Amino acid sequence: MKLKRKDLLGLAGLETQEINLILDTAVPMKEIASRPVKKVPVLRGRTIVNIFYEPSTRTRVSFELAAKHLSADSINIPAAASSVVKGESIKDTARTIAAMGADVVVIRHPLAGAAQLLAGTVEAAVINAGDGAREHPTQGLLDMFTVREKKGTLAGLKVAIIGDILHSRVARSNIWGFLKMGAQVAICGPATMMPPEINRTGAVVYHRIEDALEGADVIMMLRIQRERQKAGLFPSLREYSRLFGLNRERLFLAKPDALVMHPGPVNRGVEITGEVADHPRSVINEQVTNGVAVRMAILYLFAGGGTDDEAAD
Amino acid sequence: MAAGMRQKAQILDKEGIRRALVRIAHEIIERNKGTENVALIGIQRRGVPLAGRLCGYIEEIEGKTVPVGVLDITLYRDDLTTLSHQPLLRQTNVPFPVKDKKIVLIDDVIYTGRTVRAALDAIIDLGRPRIIQLAALIDRGHRELPVRADYVGKNVPTSGREVVAVRLQETDNEERVLILEKD
Numbered sequence: 084m085k086l087k088r089k090d091l092l093g094l095a096g097l098e099t100q101e102i103n104l105i106l107d108t109a110v111p112m113k114e115i116a117s118r119p120v121k122k123v124p125v126l127r128g129r130t131i132v133n134i135f136y137e138p139s140t141r142t143r144v145s146f147e148l149a150a151k152h153l154s155a156d157s158i159n160i161p162a163a164a165s166s167v168v169k170g171e172s173i174k175d176t177a178r179t180i181a182a183m184g185a186d187v188v189v190i191r192h193p194l195a196g197a198a199q200l201l202a203g204t205v206e207a208a209v210i211n212a213g214d215g216a217r218e219h220p221t222q223g224l225l226d227m228f229t230v231r232e233k234k235g236t237l238a239g240l241k242v243a244i245i246g247d248i249l250h251s252r253v254a255r256s257n258i259w260g261f262l263k264m265g266a267q268v269a270i271c272g273p274a275t276m277m278p279p280e281i282n283r284t285g286a287v288v289y290h291r292i293e294d295a296l297e298g299a300d301v302i303m304m305l306r307i308q309r310e311r312q313k314a315g316l317f318p319s320l321r322e323y324s325r326l327f328g329l330n331r332e333r334l335f336l337a338k339p340d341a342l343v344m345h346p347g348p349v350n351r352g353v354e355i356t357g358e359v360a361d362h363p364r365s366v367i368n369e370q371v372t373n374g375v376a377v378r379m380a381i382l383y384l385f386a387g388g389g390t391d392d393e394a395a396d
Numbered sequence: 397m398a399a400g401m402r403q404k405a406q407i408l409d410k411e412g413i414r415r416a417l418v419r420i421a422h423e424i425i426e427r428n429k430g431t432e433n434v435a436l437i438g439i440q441r442r443g444v445p446l447a448g449r450l451c452g453y454i455e456e457i458e459g460k461t462v463p464v465g466v467l468d469i470t471l472y473r474d475d476l477t478t479l480s481h482q483p484l485l486r487q488t489n490v491p492f493p494v495k496d497k498k499i500v501l502i503d504d505v506i507y508t509g510r511t512v513r514a515a516l517d518a519i520i521d522l523g524r525p526r527i528i529q530l531a532a533l534i535d536r537g538h539r540e541l542p543v544r545a546d547y548v549g550k551n552v553p554t555s556g557r558e559v560v561a562v563r564l565q566e567t568d569n570e571e572r573v574l575i576l577e578k579d
Contacts, residue, residue: 104484107484107485108484108485109486110487111468111485111486111487112485113490114487114488114489115471118521118522119523120521120522122471122521123471123472123518123521124471124517125470125471125472125476153471380485383471383485
């Protein structure tokens with residue numbers, strides 16, 4: 084079993100087997116990340132470059148930790164300090180990276196397709212850490228890992244994704260990923276934040292949160308960006324919260340053992356009440372822990388892993 | 397059976413494997429003067445069922461259970477940069493502190509010694525054992541590193557063209573040790 088591609092650009096293009104390989108590899112990685120000495124020598128001497136054209140703390144730190152646990156050398160190129168501000172194009176950046184001899188490039192960019200553009204120009208494996216509203220595959224994979232760990236399987240589960248679907252790359256990656264693994268996906272959010280073509284994916288669109296939550300095994304709340312209100316997509320945070328926020332009463336509409344998830348950072352009192360975010364069914368903190376394990380698996384596999392050869396001795 | 401390989405000889409049958417393991421269990425107890433602080437760690441994959449069985453035999457002999465762990469050495473291999481693809485990662489599970497333990501490392505075959513080298517690094521990353529010993533069901537020679545097994549089920553002189561195949565019930569649904577030869 085091995086990966087069939089050089090780059091991780093999105094879950095839309097990944098095969099079920101590849102998703103399973105990544106999730107299976109993350110299980111032993113999680114054990115390593117929980118040791119007192121969190122270090123294995125596997126990627127010693129490999130160079131990983133993180134380029135973040137958008138501010139991100141969680142994802143960047145998670146990738147950095149993952150690289151360090153595997154003994155890789157990682158370099159961060161934050162947008163403010165890079166030549167981007169001087170007008171350097173992605174392709175020029177790519178040439179610089181190639182000249183540095185990077186083995187893996189992790190990129191976040193505000194434009195959809197940026198990772199793909201880079202992937203076509205460099206020999207290094209490119210990992211998409213978020214490209215515009217298109218995909219955020221490593222978040223999707225860590226969410227699937229978290230659900231699989233708790234529920235044992237993904238097939239047959241009902242996953243409700245609530246919020247600003249239109250601007251959410253997390254939602255898109257999760258919709259592709261969970262559908263591929265045989266889950267049902269229910270999505271719900273304000274009509275102004277629902278991409279019209281979304282039902283072509285196979286996800287079912289609901290307009291009332293109550294209907295989307297009914298019998299759900301997993302509730303995934305999306306972060307609402309306050310600037311969307313200024314753009315006129317919803318009248319007020321209070322109204323958003325009243326119509327689409329997750330509170331205690333609504334939590335009871337889902338299955339009694341439903342998981343509550345959020346990609347972070349949480350706007351307490353807006354998309355989710357503080358009480359529900361800290362509820363025993365909330366796995367929001369575990370998502371962060373699992374993020375490191377899943378990214379370790381991804382770096383390991385895309386730096387060249389995955390065959391099941393049984394070498395003698 | 398691997399493609400392009402034919403069976404040359406059977407070295408051990410089911411009963412032979414059992415006798416070798418029982419003897420190793422006795423030797424482990426004798427060498428360590430009992431089972432105090434002894435812990436077994438099986439190397440993925442076929443060292444794992446062997447460790448479980450040794451634990452059972454030791455319990456039958458001494459009436460005491462020793463802790464058993466599982467070690468995957470994939471991330472410690474020295475040939476990852478030369479392989480075109482890295483091997484599938486399996487679980488490491490050592491559910492006891494290795495500090496100050498007498499660790500008996502268990503593998504099915506000792507050959508070049510490179511797996512053992514990797515396993516030593518992997519164990520030492522978990523803590524500082526008092527001592528590490530090595531048990532192998534088959535020693536087929538051809539060492540490339542200065543490594544020696546403390547407990548050996550059977551010494552089998554082989555040529556480089558041959559492959560020693562340990563087949564266990566738990567992993568292969570049969571119970572024997574074969575020498576295969578490339579066609």
